[in-house]
Amino acid sequence: MSDNVIRLPRPRGVRTGIAPLAFFVRVGHNDHKEMLDLMATGERGVFGFVIGAQDVGRHRDLIAEARRREYDVILDPKTQQMGLSGSNSEALASLPWGMDRHHVVSDFDGSAGRRRAAQIVEMATEHGFTQVLGPTHLLSGPNDPWIRRDIRMMGWVADEIGQSDLGLIYSLAIPMEILRRRAERQAVLSAVADAPCDAIWVKVENFGDDATGEKTAAYVEACRDLHERGVPVVGDHIGGLPGLGALAFGALGGMAHGVTVQQNFKASSWRRPRTSSGGGASRRVYIPQLDVLLKPDAAKALLDVSPRVRARCGCRDTHCCPHGVRDMIGRPARHAIYQRAREIEGLSAVPQSLRVQHYIEERVRRVSDGVAAIAGLGNLGEELQKVFAKKQGEVSRFRQAVAHLAESAATDSVALAPSRRVGGGESQ
Numbered sequence: 001m002s003d004n005v006i007r008l009p010r011p012r013g014v015r016t017g018i019a020p021l022a023f024f025v026r027v028g029h030n031d032h033k034e035m036l037d038l039m040a041t042g043e044r045g046v047f048g049f050v051i052g053a054q055d056v057g058r059h060r061d062l063i064a065e066a067r068r069r070e071y072d073v074i075l076d077p078k079t080q081q082m083g084l085s086g087s088n089s090e091a092l093a094s095l096p097w098g099m100d101r102h103h104v105v106s107d108f109d110g111s112a113g114r115r116r117a118a119q120i121v122e123m124a125t126e127h128g129f130t131q132v133l134g135p136t137h138l139l140s141g142p143n144d145p146w147i148r149r150d151i152r153m154m155g156w157v158a159d160e161i162g163q164s165d166l167g168l169i170y171s172l173a174i175p176m177e178i179l180r181r182r183a184e185r186q187a188v189l190s191a192v193a194d195a196p197c198d199a200i201w202v203k204v205e206n207f208g209d210d211a212t213g214e215k216t217a218a219y220v221e222a223c224r225d226l227h228e229r230g231v232p233v234v235g236d237h238i239g240g241l242p243g244l245g246a247l248a249f250g251a252l253g254g255m256a257h258g259v260t261v262q263q264n265f266k267a268s269s270w271r272r273p274r275t276s277s278g279g280g281a282s283r284r285v286y287i288p289q290l291d292v293l294l295k296p297d298a299a300k301a302l303l304d305v306s307p308r309v310r311a312r313c314g315c316r317d318t319h320c321c322p323h324g325v326r327d328m329i330g331r332p333a334r335h336a337i338y339q340r341a342r343e344i345e346g347l348s349a350v351p352q353s354l355r356v357q358h359y360i361e362e363r364v365r366r367v368s369d370g371v372a373a374i375a376g377l378g379n380l381g382e383e384l385q386k387v388f389a390k391k392q393g394e395v396s397r398f399r400q401a402v403a404h405l406a407e408s409a410a411t412d413s414v415a416l417a418p419s420r421r422v423g424g425g426e427s428q
Helices: 032-040 060-068 110-126 146-161 182-191 213-224 240-248 296-303 307-313 325-330 332-348 352-375 382-408
Strands: 022-027 048-052 072-076 131-133 167-175 199-205 233-236 254-258 285-287 292-294
Touching: 022 032, 022 072, 022 332, 032 060, 032 332, 048 060, 060 072, 072 110, 110 131, 110 146, 146 167, 146 182, 167 182, 213 240, 213 382, 233 240, 240 254, 240 332, 240 352, 240 382, 285 296, 285 332, 292 296, 292 382, 296 307, 296 325, 296 382, 307 352, 325 332, 332 352, 352 382
Parallel strands: 022 048, 022 254, 048 072, 072 131, 131 167, 167 199, 199 233, 233 254
Antiparallel strands: 285 292
16 A cells, blocks of 8 residues: 555656756856856756857856756857947957957858858857857847848858757847837747747846836737747846746746846947946845845845844755855855746746746745835835835735736746756756
8 A cells, every 4th residue: 555655755756747947047257166166066956057158268167067967058159249339348359250349230241141150150069068049139120130130140050050969049139118019029020930949038128137017917928929939938137026927927938147147138238338347247145035136235234134034034045055144145146046946946846827826926925025024124224225115116016917917818828948958957
């Protein structure tokens, strides 16, 4: 009789029927050491790493170790950034397909375009990448002259790939204002429908972890138009409640973002000429219970408000932060990626038919209640008081919007999730 008893939790290897949602990490210039450390702990929640072409040499060890452990490693050729006037840099100009100015459409015509396609595939192959983001550009609408060039470039890249195992991703970069207009959106999607690809990554300007509930609902509706293509759909540069919501509603099969950065996409800095080199974005501390990323000083100030706040918001997962709050603030990169991976794994474990309700009750409601509790404290300090008063209003409106979306939106269309490479990165 005991042979008929299933003891829970069941081992990962015998769980069946639920395809895991994907999580990819965009690796910044200084993120390689943290990601190497994360892999060394046996992290299984990350599917792969996206590396900018300008950082390939710097991240050589990360690429080699990720391949050894059989994670996906995806080359970003940075053509979207290189196509706008304010974004050219010495590092980008030094790439084989770079120039001493930003790209224009004619740079991808004929033999010049074929040569750039070959150069991108050559770099991906030489350095052991498993996939490449196609050399596409940020579109302004269905009549953007880049569309036809991008489709042609995707074809030339596919030709260069030939019969190799290198995967090709179509990176669809488009402003939110175009994506939300159904006629214009469908015109763009119709135009790119014949572009060869193994997956589509959606990168929407003015959308991400700070999006309102209304924007999230529009994003979910728009992404469903991509499902007919029959390839995996991943949301790029997204995070937070909006990103997890797009996964829960079946709009996406995965998400990609940076290490405490690049969880939303704004191209304004790519359009403006550079005035200084800048110091780069600093690490922020992720507090999942409140869906916020705070600068380390602000996070410490919050957690020092009281033992009760520390208990509510501090990391108590010893696999993530063995020394609790000290590691959470001292090693924010590891903490942020580890926690996001657990959030996505938790959502993946819920059957699709129950994900929306699970997301609303176990994620949105809990964050809303947590933020309200923190905002009601009288000893936060002026700056934190402003942060959480604003956050409280935003989350309350977000909660109402996604609850309405759950009642009114059809969920019969569900995005395909990317397949995970087997081996060290396996989580099923």
